[in-house]
Amino acid sequence: MRAFLATVRSLGKAGLEIDVAPFDWKSPALHSRYISNIHYLPHPSQDPRRWAEETAEIVKRRGYDLIVPMCERSLLPLVKYEDLFEPGQIAHPGRQALAAFIDKAETKSLALACNVPVAPGRLLRTSDNADNLIDEFDLPIVIKNTASYRIESLDYRSKVSIARKPEQLSAALADLDPAEPHLVEGYFPPSGKGQGVGVSVLASKGTVLIAFQHARLLEPAGGGGSSIRISEQLDPQLLEACRSLAQRTVLNGVAMFEFRRDRVTGEAILVEVNPRFWGSLPLAIFAGVDFPCMLYEMLVKGKQPKQPDYRIGCQAQNLVNSVYDHLFRSEGRRWKGIWSSFTDIGMAALKGVGLGPRNLCFDSFDRKDFAPGFREITALPRVLVGRINQRKQKLPESRNVTPQS
Structure with missing residues (x-):
């Protein structure tokens, strides 16, 4: 939502007509005053080729100057089926850059070739186990898929696991899909600071x-x-x-x-x-x-x-993340987290009408475009419940593996 809404507002304030094709049809961002038309297309994960064809039909009919993919779920199919569009119509970084940066193993190899420091690591082998990885990298150890999204599974975002104990590492290894390539890396900095x-x-x-x-x-x-x-x-x-x-x-x-x-x-x-x-x-x-x-x-x-x-x-603050942190990640008494959450919501509302510190903004609040921020506040309970349910599914007590996006 953050990148999407910021882009809509930026181009809309410049006087451009903005149409969108969202994946989340309930997103508060869709209430922005700068959005002219909303196209409700099936999710590209169902059929990436068909999704790109339907997008191309809308683009041809409406005559847009530029198509801006906001995440990999739209970026990957648009680039793969780029021949459906006019040359230069899709804002993407170039096929060479995309190939190098979408694949984390390729990024790592490129960084090493350019003398850019990276964490010690390599591709995970089928013969690897918790003992030999701890001997090689020490704890904590990071394990991640080489790509957050793949064109074959656009409805699934891979996660990153940080194993701080041997049993966590064993559980993380057992959860991996052997058909997918993964990177294993030492944690930086080892001190955790x-x-x-x-x-x-x-x-x-x-x-x-x-x-x-x-x-x-x-x-x-x-x-x-x-x-x-x-x-x-x-x-x-x-x-x-x-x-x-x-x-x-x-x-x-x-x-x-x-x-x-x-x-x-x-x-x-x-x-x-x-x-x-x-x-x-x-x-x-x-x-x-x-x-x-x-x-x-x-x-x-x-x-x-x-x-x-x-x-x-x-400074910029994300209201949803902030409230979640106060309620479920903060140390100390629960009432402090509740009080801090109400304080953040109040400050965000003030910023939405142009008040508050000049060096602080909230991602979704804009005094010239107040509806998305207001909608985000009203949707907070639903969003928080969804996050709690996701956390319960991803972090069973018997395994206790910490994910990182």
């Missing part, structure tokens, strides 16, 4: 034109979406790493390079690359880097955007 850092870029034929950096201020210990992020100055070393990877893959579009930074030493490694718009996009726009508009100007108008001087120290 790590922080997620993202460098978002817009590149033209391999040359990075725009860059923005943020850090996670609050994130789950087991991984997943962060509750609060902050804009910070570009780290020259991280930016150079992004430039090297973009040049090697001839990146043509947007991407977010996710790093893990040691809070003590400052050392950082590349974790993965998202070759499409990312969840923290609202923060970049709030800080002064309007990626969707610049992407449109570059791909449709042929303009080369220039690096803006964005604001440092801006």
Whole structure:
């Protein structure tokens, strides 16, 4: 929802007519004032080819300038069946960049070739077991599928497991699909004092034109979406790493390079690359880097955007993640979590009408587009119940394996 809504608002405020084809027909984002038409198509997982054909029919009939895939579920089938569309009509990073960044094993190999630090690791072998992996990497150990989504199973998003105990590692290995390739990696930093850092870029034929950096201020210990992020100055070393990877893959579009930074030493490694718009996009726009508009100007108008001087120290908060963290991940008494949740909801509502701290924004709230934020508040109980049920299904007490998205 975050990247989708931020993109709709960005392009809509620029005066463009925006139509959408959602996967979640109940999303609060669909109530944005900047959406002109909503096309309800069957999910692409049912038949990716047919979904692409129906999308192409709508595009031809409506005469759109640009199609912006918001996640892998639309990106993969649109690129695979790109011949159904006009040349350059789909905003994707290029086939070479997509192949390198969708597959985490390919990303790792590319990073090593470009001298970009990564966690120690390799492809999992059928002969591997908990004992030999602990001997090789020590605990904690990270196990993840080489791709979050595959064209053959667009309705399933693979998860990442962090095993901190031998029994957790054994359980995680037993749960893996032997037909799917997986990476096994050592945890970084081993001390656990790590922080997620993202460098978002817009590149033209391999040359990075725009860059923005943020850090996670609050994130789950087991991984997943962060509750609060902050804009910070570009780290020259991280930016150079992004430039090297973009040049090697001839990146043509947007991407977010996710790093893990040691809070003590400052050392950082590349974790993965998202070759499409990312969840923290609202923060970049709030800080002064309007990626969707610049992407449109570059791909449709042929303009080369220039690096803006964005604001440092801006914070963006995800209301749903924040409330979930307060209620189910916070330490201490339950009433504190309840009180903090009400405080966040109240602050989000104030920001939605243009009040509150100037350096703080909430992902879904905008004083010129209040309906999605209001709808998110009213949908909170349903969303939280859904998350609790998902957690119960994925974390049986007998196994206690911690997932990371």
